[in-house]
Amino acid sequence: MFLKLIIRIKIRFGIDYTIERSNLLQPLAFRMRPRSLTEVVGQQHLIGPGKIIWRMVQAHMLSSMILYGPPGTGKTSIASAIAGSTKYALRTLNAATDTKKDLQVVAEEAKLSGTVILLLDEIHRLDKTKQDFLLPHLENGRIILIGATTENPYITINPAIRSRTQIFEVKPLTTNDMIQAIDRAVTDRERGLGKMNLALTAEAKQQLILTANGDLRSALNGLELAARSTAPSDDGVIHLTTEVITDSLQKRQITGDKNGDAHYDVISAFQKSIRGSDTDAALHYLARLIEMGDLPIIARRLMVIAYEDVGLANPPACERTVLAVQAAQQLGFPEARIPLANAVIELCLSPKSNSAISAIDAASARLAKGNYGTIPNYLKDAHYKGATKLGHGTEYRYPHDYPEDWIRQQYLPDPIKQDQYYHPKTNGKFEVAYGRQYLQLLKAQRGKS
Structure with a gap:
């Protein structure tokens, strides 16, 4: 409490108290x-x-x-x-x-x-x-x-x-940026490690940059830990090898916490890579998400991707994705990565179709415009007493009573009876078959060519 009061008094009179603190108490990244x-x-x-x-x-x-x-x-x-x-x-x-x-x-x-x-x-x-x-x-x-x-x-x-x-x-630092900052810290005799007689090999420097993954603060503080925890050799030189650097940083830094903006960037890149059929990129972003330990978002995103981006072009892939997600959830990490990788590779290499999401979005957009009419009376619920007096269900034709279980009949309300929301694609054998059936029925139902 007393220390805090003194500091505040000094600030009030414009004195910069930070210069009174010993450089030895500050990490290298702070000093530099x-x-x-x-x-x-x-x-x-x-x-x-x-x-x-x-x-x-x-x-x-x-x-x-x-x-x-x-x-x-x-x-x-x-x-x-x-x-x-x-x-x-x-x-x-x-x-x-x-x-x-x-x-x-x-x-x-x-x-x-x-x-x-x-x-x-x-x-x-x-x-x-x-x-x-x-x-x-x-x-x-x-x-x-x-x-x-x-x-x-x-x-x-x-x-x-x-x-x-x-x-x-602020953009991520390049390799050359990192090299410049590390070299300056190694040679600076006033604020850096220049008085320590260090020998940092090119391979160790490269390992330091790779492990820090663009985080200069992490790189500099890891460098200082390596320098201060390594004994000099007989010639008085502190040799910083690749092994020493790896030991000091331990683990590559992954940018992005589960609630952060960077995390959502990885998720976005993950889906877009699968949509673009780039298997290696998708596996890279999957590895990032696995490193963050976020199995729930991986599971949810994979199922979204399966039905949004592959969809009717390969329905069995969608089913297998759900099974892979269920297996991953039961296994947990690290084994969960195996079924997840299976699903990612299959989705990447599957034909793509967004016709289903486009169709439902088109139907929703038409709904938002209003004036879409009422349901035809013969399609309305007629299970209760008095429904026939209202004309509900009286003219409905039961398709199974007709050849091939189909009969021409209007299902859409009058104002939108000619609307078409689904536009089949031809990227996969499944949707080609579905599309052919859909267009034949559409032509028979509405007389469309």
Whole structure:
């Protein structure tokens, strides 16, 4: 409590307390945060010469913004670089864990110093109380808000905040971006690991990049763990091999939690890959979903895909998909991956038809227009006493009483009696047969050619 009070008093008088903390207490990724835009790796579409954030900084005309993209790609780095380039104080809070009182401290500092940059992490978790407090300070420009999130702000962030900010997407880092940042951390003697006499092999560096999967924060902190946990050899050099790097990061990072925007991107790519008959891409996205451990969404999505994208072109594949899903649910992971892979491969290689979903959507669209008439009397329920007095069912012709169990008879209401919603496709032998039967019946029923 006492420590917190001292820190707040220092903030009130514009003192940056963060410089008092020992560098040894901060992770490598924290120490290597850029001090200017020129030190930011990647994101040249935002901070490169002549680009939008570069122009803001050059003109000292900052506006509040939301940066969104995968973890470890530079959202915090950009905020740090903007603060370093403009010499404004930078304060960091988390929308999920910090309180309204913490925001009030920043607002008080802004009143005294004129302008404060507030990096608000997980801004999509900002509740209404904090939002209502923050909005006037964004309006008067005392607080320059830089919101950071891995979620799509157009979906997860309140419109009141969105309307007062510019939204910028932070792209995944390239291999060259990662190499640049790692090399800088290895050689930097002031903030990095340059005093440690490291030898990082090319293969180990490549393994570090692959395992981090675009998350620079993870890569740098894994690199530091490897360096500090490895004893020097007889020549005084710390040799960082592929084995040491793999040990330090343990597991490739998979972007996307079960409720996050990135997760829905994987689901979308999964369905579109199957629809596009790309077996290898579909298996890749299936592996991602398996890695996330989300069996319920895999099961649901596979059944949707089966009936929406394959459908009448291969009905047995739809049935086998349901069986594969049931088997997977009974087995659980890791064995569940086997029937799931079977289903994915069959759906990818099956002929495709969306005629069923198109047909029901067309029928629903016609319904929404109204004026579709009433059900013909002879089709109405006639099981109760008095139905015949209403004329219900009296003229109905029972198809099984006629040759081939069919008789020409109108079933649609009068205003839409010529509507056609189903348009058969010819991609699979099943629908070819169904389509031929449908068109013959349609011609006989309505005299269509």
